[in-house]
Amino acid sequence: MLQEHFFSCSGLSGSYEKLEIPPDDLPDWMDRWQEHQLDGFNVTIPYKIQMLASMKRISPEADFIGAVNTVLVKSDGLYGENTDSYGFIAPLSPEVKASLAGADVVVLGAGGACRAVAYALLKKGVKNITFWIRNPERAQATLQLVQSMNRYLRDGEAGLFLKTTLEPAELVTARMLVNTTPVGMSPNIEAMPLDANCISSLPENALVYDLIYNPLETRLLKASRERGLVTCDGLDMLIYQGARAFTHWTGAALTTEDLQAARPLLLNAMSFPVKH
Ligand code: NAP
Numbered sequence: 001m002l003q004e005h006f007f008s009c010s011g012l013s014g015s016y017e018k019l020e021i022p023p024d025d026l027p028d029w030m031d032r033w034q035e036h037q038l039d040g041f042n043v044t045i046p047y048k049i050q051m052l053a054s055m056k057r058i059s060p061e062a063d064f065i066g067a068v069n070t071v072l073v074k075s076d077g078l079y080g081e082n083t084d085s086y087g088f089i090a091p092l093s094p095e096v097k098a099s100l101a102g103a104d105v106v107v108l109g110a111g112g113a114c115r116a117v118a119y120a121l122l123k124k125g126v127k128n129i130t131f132w133i134r135n136p137e138r139a140q141a142t143l144q145l146v147q148s149m150n151r152y153l154r155d156g157e158a159g160l161f162l163k164t165t166l167e168p169a170e171l172v173t174a175r176m177l178v179n180t181t182p183v184g185m186s187p188n189i190e191a192m193p194l195d196a197n198c199i200s201s202l203p204e205n206a207l208v209y210d211l212i213y214n215p216l217e218t219r220l221l222k223a224s225r226e227r228g229l230v231t232c233d234g235l236d237m238l239i240y241q242g243a244r245a246f247t248h249w250t251g252a253a254l255t256t257e258d259l260q261a262a263r264p265l266l267l268n269a270m271s272f273p274v275k276h
């Protein structure tokens with residue numbers, strides 16, 4: 001649906017189809033990449049990390065994030081990209097993007113998506129990122145990748161902190177709170193990744209961003225909106241990461257209007273639950 005919309009906007013012909021490849025068949029499918037006659041493909045969980053090993057070239061972004069979600073088929077092999085980082089940051093207004101320089105950001109979770117978020121935040125010049133995690137051992141791999149990004153992008157100048165509990169002091173200076181956990185996602189739409197009291201600790205100018213797009217307004221976003229905070233759901237991230245992949249494959253640039261038109265199309269197609 002999304003890629004078909006982009007084909008139509010750019011006047012190009014092409015198709016984008018879902019291929020379900022069982023894990024045991026993937027090595028053989030990857031070995032025969034030339035036979036499939038594709039210009040490119042997306043990769044979803046659980047193959048995003050495994051895909052790195054099959055790439056002829058990997059962009060610095062995909063390398064630092066440690067995952068490939070977009071593959072370009074070139075004559076000499078497969079090129080791996082990661083468009084999640086762009087997808088995360090691109091929907092934000094120029095004012096919000098500019099305000100991230102020197103800002104404190106709190107990120108809930110430390111899994112795959114969090115790495116793309118951290119890459120984008122470091123590129124924007126944030127001062128500190130505090131990761132709220134439930135399991136320090138599982139968060140270590142992400143922390144190490146984010147530390148390497150920090151050295152590469154910023155000469156290690158951003159402060160990176162792992163916390164298993166969030167104190168109001170960590171929230172009172174936060175310019176942005178980002179939920180990268182699946183907590184609150186359908187069907188568990190009543191769940192909140194952090195206590196409602198934490199939302200009251202955020203400053204008035206804080207933006208609350210939830211990567212979840214089903215439901216569109218999670219309980220976290222609803223509570224934040226009711227407190228008067230600006231919120232951002234995950235649907236535009238989905239659209240922008242897809243648009244970036246489309247441009248990688250075709251070289252065609254999409255306009256802001258093309259991207260904005262994708263949102264109602266997806267909302268119609270996906271019939272999200274609206275009840276909270
Ligand atoms: P992931 O790799 O499984 O990471 C999830 C993170 O959340 C891990 O740190 C995990 O901690 C933590 N977590 C899971 N359940 C939790 C709970 N009950 N309480 C506290 N922490 C919990 O998943 P992902 O790929 O990063 O995706 C995360 C979310 O982002 C999903 O909802 C996904 O749909 C969304 N997403 C959206 C977009 C978009 O385009 N909008 C793109 C990518 C992802 P442990 O390690 O301890 O399990």
